[in-house]
Amino acid sequence: MDKRPPAGGGDGCLVGVIRIPVKIVAVLVVLPVRVVWELLVAAGRAVHRHVLGPLYVHVVEPLLRALGWLLTTLFKIVFVWPWVGLWRYVLVPVGRGLTWLARGLYEQVLAPAGRFLTTYLLRPLGAGLAWLGRGGMRYLLAPLAKGVTRIVWALGMTLFVWPWVALWRYVLTPVGHGIAWLAAAVHRYVLTPVGHGLGWLAVAVFRYLLRPVGLGIAWLAAGLYRYVLAPAGQVLLWAWHVAGRIVAALWRGLKLVGWVLVGWPASRVYRHVLTPLGHAVREVWRTGRAAVREARAGVRRALFGTPPVEPARSRARTLGSTTAADAAPADEISLPRRQG
Numbered sequence: 001m002d003k004r005p006p007a008g009g010g011d012g013c014l015v016g017v018i019r020i021p022v023k024i025v026a027v028l029v030v031l032p033v034r035v036v037w038e039l040l041v042a043a044g045r046a047v048h049r050h051v052l053g054p055l056y057v058h059v060v061e062p063l064l065r066a067l068g069w070l071l072t073t074l075f076k077i078v079f080v081w082p083w084v085g086l087w088r089y090v091l092v093p094v095g096r097g098l099t100w101l102a103r104g105l106y107e108q109v110l111a112p113a114g115r116f117l118t119t120y121l122l123r124p125l126g127a128g129l130a131w132l133g134r135g136g137m138r139y140l141l142a143p144l145a146k147g148v149t150r151i152v153w154a155l156g157m158t159l160f161v162w163p164w165v166a167l168w169r170y171v172l173t174p175v176g177h178g179i180a181w182l183a184a185a186v187h188r189y190v191l192t193p194v195g196h197g198l199g200w201l202a203v204a205v206f207r208y209l210l211r212p213v214g215l216g217i218a219w220l221a222a223g224l225y226r227y228v229l230a231p232a233g234q235v236l237l238w239a240w241h242v243a244g245r246i247v248a249a250l251w252r253g254l255k256l257v258g259w260v261l262v263g264w265p266a267s268r269v270y271r272h273v274l275t276p277l278g279h280a281v282r283e284v285w286r287t288g289r290a291a292v293r294e295a296r297a298g299v300r301r302a303l304f305g306t307p308p309v310e311p312a313r314s315r316a317r318t319l320g321s322t323t324a325a326d327a328a329p330a331d332e333i334s335l336p337r338r339q340g
Helices: 013-304 312-316 335-339
Strands: none
Touching: none
8 A cells, every 4th residue: 555645745634634624614604794784884885985075075064164164254353453453543553652652752852851951050069079079088077087097007017027026136146146146166176076976987897897797708609609509500401301301201101101091992992882882872863853854744634734735746846857756757758658
């Protein structure tokens, strides 16, 4: 028995069980509802086109235009035209009359009265007050200000200047001179001899003590370096090189022993035991995975069917390819001839 799926693809049992109730529901419920909806839409369009549209164009729209014109006219009559008439025929003439009256009053009454008051009253009064102020400032306020200034200056000098001047002149200056004379005497007769003595002592200590001791220490250090430290350093350097060669030889020996005892057996075990075992495990894994894939594909085909499969001629010769996919290409003959 050929267990391969048909060439055109098939449907599983689960797809067939779901598809039949869906088709029944679509025929019994969805199709009548859609027909009723399309009938309602067509009726609504017909009513809008032949009834509501002409009614709105020939009746409702003229009524709305007339109502708008009437409301606009009433608004102008009640709220616009009375204020326009009041402004144009009452307020503007009254404003112009008040302006002409105010201009005449200013030119004929206020301006002459202001010029008269300025020329014959305010200007002489200002000149008199200015002369009185200059005289009072010169003969009254100036001497008074000078007297007050002298009194304030004398009080300030007495309270804030003369005490400090007296303190500086009769106390701080003599004390400062005494301290300066004492410092000069101490410097001349005490610090200078002591400084000269300390300088001579420092020179003597350096010349007769520190210099000979330093020269002796330097000679001793040079002899110690030349005859002790240099030979000891050369001996230590030679011993270091010899120890390095010995350690290198020991390390090479340990490496050889490690390779003989561990590395060579491990490489033999990896090459002749672990590598074949790994290949065997890989083949077993591939075989098990292929079996699992085939089982899963079988379950999927049983539940959901198989997807459409490309015909044999399409599989044998593909677009843009000159080689066959499975075997040699089929003979290019028509279907009726092959069936015949």
